[in-house]
Amino acid sequence: MIAKPVLACLLLALSPAPVLAWGGTGHRYIGELAVKNFPKQIPAFLRTPTAVTQVGLLAQEPDISRNAGEPHDADLDPGHFLDVSDDGTILGGPRLASLPATRQDYDTALRAVGSNEYKAGFLPYNLMEGWQQLVKDLALLRRDMAAQKYAKKFGFTAAQRCDYANALQVRQLLTLRDLGVWAHFVGDASQPMHVSVHYNGWGEGPNPEGFITAPGLHAKFEAVFVDAHVGEADVAAKIRPAHSCTDPVQACVSAYLTQTHERVLPVYRFEKAGAFDAATPEAKAFTVQCLAEAVSMLRDMVADAWRVSGDAMLGYKTKASVADLEAGKIDPRSLN
Secondary structure (H helix, E strand, O other), X not given: OOOHHHHHHHHHHHOOOOOOOOHHHHHHHHHHHHHHOOOOOOOHHHOOHHHHHHHHHHOOHHHHOOOOOOOHHHHHHHHHOOOEOOOXXXXXXXEHHHOOOOHHHHHHHHHOOOOOHHHHOOHHHHHHHHHHHHHHHHHHHHHHHHHHHOOOOOOOOHHHHHHHHXXXXXXXXXXXXXXXXXXXXXXXXXXXXXXXXXOOOOOOOOOOOOOOOOOOHHHHHHHHHHHHHOOHHHHHOOOOOOOOOXXXXXXXXXXXXXXXXXXXXXXXXXXXXXXXXXXXXXXXXXXXXXXXXXXXXXXXXXXXXXXXXXOOEEEOOOEEEHHHHHOOOOOHHHOO
C-alpha cells in the first residue's frame, strides 16, 4: 500500500501543468489566500487546510480543461475575458457600467453593433452566474444541516436521517467544486488585459503613447513575471479589509471590472518603461495589488453569498425560507 503522503506527491507530479490566465501560480494564490481569509461564519469545511489546497487547485481547472475539443472550447473560452473598448463600451455596444441583465440581452445588444458574446467575451456573466450558484449551494447546505439538527423533532426515520446525511456530504462536495472553479473567473477579472480590447499588445487603432503592438505581453505579465517575482506572502500582505457589497450582484461585478479596466494603461506603461524586464519595485507592487484585489473580492463575494443564502427561499410548489428551516419551524420533508 502506498503511504498517503507519497500518494499525494505522485498525484501532484502527474497533474498537467496549468497555463494561461493569471497562470497556475496566480490562480493558486488567489484561491488559497481567499479561503485562508474567509470569515468565521463560513462553514467550517470550507475553512480547513484541505479546503485551502483544494480551492487553490480548482481555481486552475478552467484553464487546465482547455483544448478539450469543439464545441467545448468555442463555448467556454469566451467566459474568461471581456473586450472593453477605451470608451468603456463592449466593442461599441453595451457599456461596462450598465451591463444587460442576462447573457441573452447582452448578446442581442452586441449583435446590434455587429458583434456577439463569443467575440466580445462574457466574463461578467460567469461571475454573476457563479455567485448565484454559490448562493443556491449554500442555501441547500443550510437546509441539509437543519435537517440533521431537527431530525428527532420531526420524527425522521433512520433511512431519512441517512438520506439527509448523504445529501449534506454531496452538497459539501458540490459547493467546494462550484466555489473553486468560479474562483478562477474572479481571478481572471482582476487581470487588466482580460478586461480590455488590448488583451495581448495594443493592437490596431490609435496608439498615442506608442505602446507595444506585438503579442507576448499577456503571458509575460501574468505568468512569467508572477512566477519569477511574486510570492504568496507578497499578495497576502496586501489583502484589503473585508467589504460587503449590498448592491445587486450585477452592480458589484460591474464595479469590480471597471476598477480592473482602469489598470490597463499602467500595464502598458510599465512594459514600455522596461519595468517588467527590470522587475522594478513599482511593477511588482502593481502586480501584487491586482492579485490581492482578486483575493479580497473572492473572499467578500463568498461572505456575501453566505449572508444572502440565509434569506433564500427553497422548494417549488411548497416553499419555505432558509431562516424558517434553520429555526426548526419547517420540516424540510414538506418542501416539493
